[in-house]
């Protein structure tokens with residue numbers, strides 16, 4: 310069974326849990342680690358012949374054009390993580406529109422290919438920000454991967470459809486590609502990647518992933534470049550945020566390699582109905 314693997318390409322200092330206006334002002338003076346870390350991912354994928362979807366932040370793309378070109382030239386799908394990594398919950402519809410429009414233009418200008426997919430910072434399409442979906446349709450996006458059908462303190466929409474499906478909006482249809490959850494005794498356990506991929510022992514994670522697979526659902530998984538960088542500078546923040554961000558970083562390289570051996574992965578676009586996944 311073919312599954313999808315994706316990466317949200319952002320700097321280690323852009324993570325929402327540590328975000329604040331003061332830190333944002335220093336983005337330009339921080340040490341950039343995103344290109345080197347993404348190259349580590351590209352190398353792991355290349356060794357297994359796997360193509361992935363890369364949701365690249367517009368801010369990062371503008372500063373690392375060669376990386377964006379490398380992603381496209383090596384056959385991966387280029388998609389959008391927005392421009393400035395503001396949570397949608399902190400944006401007005403107009404600011405959101407400008408953010409996703411700017412990101413799409415930056416990425417398409419550098420990559421030379423239509424960008425069809427979008428993923429919000431911290432999966433921030435939740436109850437109350439569904440207005441983002443018709444805006445995405447109007448701005449030319451064909452699919453979204455921002456609605457996490459689980460319960461979490463900072464994201465998630467419990468009860469949301471966990472399968473790939475088409476959502477009708479006032480501006481037309483958009484395909485929703487939810488990150489994977491595993492139904493375990495009625496609980497929707499996130500198994501899509503990120504913190505849970507680092508928290509659970511790999512053998513347990515693999516069992517949950519096999520369970521999703523046995524239910525006939527393709528896996529939609531995600532990781533970040535900074536998750537493969539155990540040497541990144543440590544940031545100040547709450548104990549919980551620090552725990553979530555720095556837990557088991559040294560294990561991710563091995564686990565991702567193992568995951569690539571145990572399951573078959575491709576880009577998200579490969580899982581979508583053909584007529585909906587190609588640019589008009």
Ligand SMILES: [Zn+2]
Nearest residue numbers: 317319430431
């Ligand atoms: Zn992000």
